[in-house]
Amino acid sequence: MYAYKQQKVNDLRRLRVVSNGKLNVIKHPKKRRNSAVEIFRTVVVLTFLFAFAYFVFPLAYNNLIKNVIFPTELPMNISEQYHMAKNEYSRPKDADLYSISNPTTNYISNDLFNNRLLLTPTIQKTHSEITTMYQTNEMKDLKTLLVSLMREYPMIKPSIYVWEYENGRFIDINGDKLYSAASIIKLPVLVRLFKSIEANQLTIYDDMMLTDYYQSPGSGNLQYARTGVKYTIDQLAKTMIQDSDNTSTNMLMSKLGGMDDINIGLRDWGISKTYVRTWLPDLKGTNKTTAKDMAKILYNLDNPGFLNINSREYIIDYMSHVKNNRLIAAGLGEGALFVHKTGDIGTMLGDAGIVYAPNGKKYIVVILANRPHNAPQGKDFIVKASSLIYKAIVG
Secondary structure, three states: OHHHHHHHHHHHHOEEEOOOOOEEEOOOOOOOOOHHHHHHHHHHHHHHHHHHHHHHHHHHHHHHHHHHHOOOOOOOOHHHHHHHHHOOOOOOOOOOHHHHHOOOOOOHHHHEEOOEEOOOOOOOOOOOOOOOOOOOOEOHHHHHHHHHHHHHOOOOEEEEEEEEOOOOOEEEEOOOOOEEOHHHHHHHHHHHHHHHHHOOOOOOOOEEEOOOOOOOOOOOOHHHOOOOOEEEHHHHHHHHHHOOOHHHHHHHHHHHOOHHHHHHHHHHHOOOOOEOOOOOOOOOOOOEEOHHHHHHHHHHHHOOOOOOHHHHHHHHHHHOOOOOOOOHHHHOOOOOEEEEEEEEOOOEEEEEEEEEOOOOOEEEEEEEEEOOOOOOHHHHHHHHHHHHHHHHHHO
16 A cells, blocks of 8 residues: 555656646656767777677687588598699698697697787796807808809809807808798707606607508608507607608697697797798798707707706707718718708708717808709708818818
8 A cells, every 4th residue: 555655656746737737747858878988889899899800700710610610631541642742732730629629728839819929838948048159250261162162053042050169150141041941840849849848748758649640741751651550759759850750740749739839939949030830741841940040959959958968868869860961961071970950842952950070179050052943953062061161160
């Protein structure tokens, strides 16, 4: 009853009696909308929609929807490998339902969004302090000899970087210029592997199963090996370096978290120009490096603040047994030890390593040579350049 009376009172308050005795409804003024607020809300909504359409949707489609609904698979038999090489096949980025639903939080590649680093890398930074070679005087007489040799091979476009340990003397010819890395890119992959081992993410005794997905044409014999067989990380790393095996390289990169992990590792070390963009074989030469970048990595193999002694021993052992000794090694004097990695994709031939001479001299040498496809002059130039360098430094 009280509620009913109160409602009547409220109703009467809404009414007003005018002079003629009629009741009119009191009209309350409508609230005016704030146009500035409305404009702000519209801008916020449109900005969100634009950001989603520009950043999120393309990334989700290319890396998730496209790879899951429309997967690109590698050929399953060896007879198709020639066709792959002829058409410069590049392996697609790994993507499967398991990796999508179970992101690997231990790898810093998950901090990337639209190829940009969003967060501080989460990897444990064990021995990650890298140093730069101290350069003193350029070896001008040797540089003159090398420039003269270059004139004899006008079709060869080289990059040469040499650094001598004793006095810090150096040679720099196009040392900062980007070149296709070819199989020399396997050196930073190897270093990244042992950095991950030092961070307790895996061990040298862990294993991976070879599947036809990983089998890649080009260098190495694992492309022809029986699938379903497990290989230890030690075996894969040794095969990657000594035989320059592409299959084992792709397996190890996948184990580490993919190409992004290699690239962020390089930036973390202070290597500014080298990067990986393609699974091997990189027939188009999209994986890039510079002679100075590779020399810097080689220099830090001896740096205890960068790699511990166990990592160094494994790396030096692998690199001192590289089977391809037809490039820089062929120009060295008798008794010299060469710890190195070679690369060849037809249009670029290269070699990078550390020379240990019998008299105690020691120097880093990196030679990258662009050439007409498979031109033998590329090999001849590297051998002769190596010989000139060895004689000038070692005597």
